[in-house]
Amino acid sequence: MQTPRDHETVRLPRPVQRWVDYGTEGLRGPELRQRRTLNAIAGLVPMSGLSYAALYLGVDAQELWPAAGASLLFCLFAAWPRIAARSELAAWLFGATLAVGVQGLLVWLLGRPSGLHLYFLSAPVIAVVCFGTARIGLLLGLCLICAAAMLFTEMYLPAPAPFITVDERLLNFLQTSVFVVVTGFVTLGVYVGFAHADRAERALEIEYARSEDLLYSLLPREIAARLKADPHATIADTLPNVAIVFADIANFTPMSRHMAPEALVDLLNGIFRTFDRLADGHDLEKIKTIGDAYMVAAGMPNAVGDPAQRAANMALDMLEVVRASSVDLPEGLQLRIGMHVGPVVAGVIGTRKLFYDVWGETVNTASRMESMSAPGRILVTPAAHGQLGTEYVFEERGEIEVKGIGPIRTWWLTGRA
Missing domain, CATH: 3.30.70.1230 (Nucleotide cyclase, GGDEF domain)
Incomplete structure (x- = not known):
């Protein structure tokens, strides 16, 4: 019988594959899928932070260096796989705190016109994709914090911080790019969730039919029905x-x-x-x-x-x-x-x-x-x-x-x- 490791369909470069598989020894099923997703996101988020930092410094290093510095804090996500390998709860709290804290700092610096507060929508999605739905209390708390952050941004951060001057064209670009990325990410997260749910339901239907056939091969249909009832x-x-x-x-x-x-x-x-x-x-x-x-x-x-x-x-x-x-x-x-x-x-x-x-x-x-x-x-x-x-x-x-x-x-x- 094949295990999830026996039929890799996506060929990744060896260093990338080692990164994705870090800390997955002994994991199977949903836990294996979630840990690999966490590792992949832990590699992509620092790259995103570096690209935003480069954008800010390239546009106006003198004015936007605080935003560039805040974006570089996303590089701390590179430690996420190592934390998750030791404690999943610690990784949950570390990821949520870092995502909300750094994003909150960026939103405070660049204000509502940047659209960066839309990234708060992705934090609960990342939590579900990487950790499942087991910690429903923490997940609800994260949703409330992100909702409050978005509401606060809409009400009290109508413009960038007073000590930062941001070109309107940059704000428009940020708003558009954030909308596209968040929409794509949320859609992908929902799609992946439903795809795995559909696959699990189909597998359960197949196993149920197989168990029914086995039961009826062992017992007369009438007797099996009485035992099931x-x-x-x-x-x-x-x-x-x-x-x-x-x-x-x-x-x-x-x-x-x-x-x-x-x-x-x-x-x-x-x-x-x-x-x-x-x-x-x-x-x-x-x-x-x-x-x-x-x-x-x-x-x-x-x-x-x-x-x-x-x-x-x-x-x-x-x-x-x-x-x-x-x-x-x-x-x-x-x-x-x-x-x-x-x-x-x-x-x-x-x-x-x-x-x-x-x-x-x-x-x-x-x-x-x-x-x-x-x-x-x-x-x-x-x-x-x-x-x-x-x-x-x-x-x-x-x-x-x-x-x-x-x-x-x-x-x-x-x-x-």
């Missing part, structure tokens, strides 16, 4: 007529000793994936796989009128699938299947690795039928035989002694009538 609810249902099919690959353990792990997994995966498609096609509920054993049920979680017929069709199709899969195996491959019909209790237990399970004598009997079946054959009980009736072909096996149950008359299910 009440995660602490006890899911336990009594179902009166459910057909249980157990299938097991005969002689699989000795055969697996001669197979590479990858070949073994590929073989089981291919067979069981086909069984899953069969279960969907016959509208059966896959319960679980245990090693090379596969368990499936008809008539749950919702009752159906023909659970035995669905289970019998599934079992016959499973034999055909395994016969087709055994062609490429020298020792062949055969399935041993058992089937029984009756009442069960079904539900979800635990809090981790949840799955919809089923319990009861019906399950135990179907499991016994599978263990006492023969390779390539389906062994069914009187209950299953009675419900299937004349629609299927049987071969009587006779009465067998079943451990924990006693003598049971059984049949081989050999096909459809």
